[in-house]
């Protein structure tokens with residue numbers, strides 16, 4: 327029994343703005359299943375007395391003072407952009423025709 | 427998408443006769459911290475595009491966010507001021523979505539562990555039967571970060587629909603936000619739009635009083651999303667709600683709620699169903715139009731943020747912050763109304779003009795509240811309107827106004843001269859005393875000079891002089907006017923009147 331069915335994967339693909347063909351849905355479904363079942367083995371060793379955690383060490387309240395530090399130079403910032411225009415990041419059209 | 431202006435509406439009166447509206451508000455407040463939520467980039471408004479960004483707020487690989495302590499402090503103070511409990515332990519979460527306003531492809535927010543929860547805000551609502559107190563319950567206040575600004579290029583309207591491509595400035599990405607969420611608000615249906623207005627007004631005043639944000643709705647440092655659903659009278663379960671986004675003035679909040687009540691009532695009455703969706707508010711005609719269909723909460727696939735540590739504020743720190751809370755605006759207004767002997771209407775005029783603090787400071791210096799209100803709400807408010815500036819932006823201080831009031835009450839200035847002094851101060855000519863000296867504005871108090879002008883005026887209008895002599899003392903007004911004109915307004919009108927009556931031999935009455 328796969329952790330994710332075909333509809334789940336199609337839904338995730340839509341949320342991620344990925345257009346997957348039918349054969350890709352099958353292909354990635356199988357791959358994701360392998361990954362998820364590997365991760366699921368962790369749950370088998372976690373006993374009831376082990377609470378879910380997001381940190382390896384129990385640290386709280388790591389904060390910084392409200393003090394300005396230097397930013398990146400704009401040339402450097404935009405150098406990493408696939409496209410730039412008017413000192414801004416340029417991205418393709420956001421909505422598809424069907425969403426309009 | 428074309429604007430559907432043909433959506434039918436039911437009259438507001440019919441709508442509230444049939445349905446009970448349920449409202450909810452999500453208000454985003456941009457904090458006025460110097461730096462962003464998770465990095466040391468400045469938050470200054472209006473900087474050139476992409477000059478206030480770093481690896482953290484650009485979401486570059488390997489960059490590690492660290493929370494801004496001041497932002498946590500502001501969040502706790504907002505929570506406390508709203509009467510919320512402060513979580514002993516709360517975490518950040520990633521809200522995953524794919525939209526280029528966040529370069530990380532997620533927004534760092536809080537999900538099931540907000541820093542503040544279960545509060546209430548008391549508001550005063552104007553009704554036909556007078557003011558009424560309503561308590562709005564607060565579900566939560568949580569910390570998150572703002573997104574970048576997108577400019578849509580191409581297409582006819584500069585909107586996302588029909589755009590060829592988009593340009594993004596990430597300066598705003600990562601600016602600290604506090605989102606304040608109410609519980610469902612159910613009030614007497616006819617009051618719903620007024621309650622919406624009063625809630626946002628009161629919340630805005632509270633935020634300003636806390637000093638944690640300038641809360642300018644038109645500049646986007648306070649943004650309101652209004653949720654609304656209807657249920658047929660007598661039904662217990664809520665209907666499907668719509669969320670009207672970014673309603674950017676207090677008046678618009680009231681209009682948006684009213685419009686959605688009328689629109690949804692028409693849909694339901696004709697047997698239709700309400701779709702859960704985001705709607706856009708249009709300032710021009712007060713309508714809302716359909717935006718995107720709302721993604722379900724689980725579609726954001728929230729999960730705890732592994733790169734930030736939990737926030738576990740110390741109880742002592744919370745109590746220290748509680749001690750810094752300002753007097754609640756509602757109580758403060760009531761106290762000031764009482765002290766100054768003014769009506770709520772006068773109070774609202776002061777607040778709407780942005781003059782309450784200025785008048786209060788002027789009174790604190792020793793001015794009579796009536797005098798302080800007269801100058802701030804009169805001449806100075808007029809000039810701020812004329813120049814399209816907030817009154818507080820004008821280069822005149824409570825100390826200047828207090829000095830002008832003092833000079834007026836001791837007879838050195840009359841109202842006309844005082845207005846010229848204000849003009850001079852605003853023109854950057856210095857403080858009131860400097861303007862008086864430089865422009866030679868002091869009242870003519872030398873009786874000799876005044877008598878000369880009085881005699882000339884009486885001689886020029888002998889018929890008026892005769893009337894006064896016959897006891898019609900109110901006719902003296904014409905002579906007073908002539909003398910004021912002759913002295914370029916620098917005379918004390920009261921003294922001039924006395925001199926006129928003396929001169930013609932009438933007894934002052």
Ligand SMILES: [Zn+2]
Nearest residue numbers: 465467480483
């Ligand atoms: Zn940054």
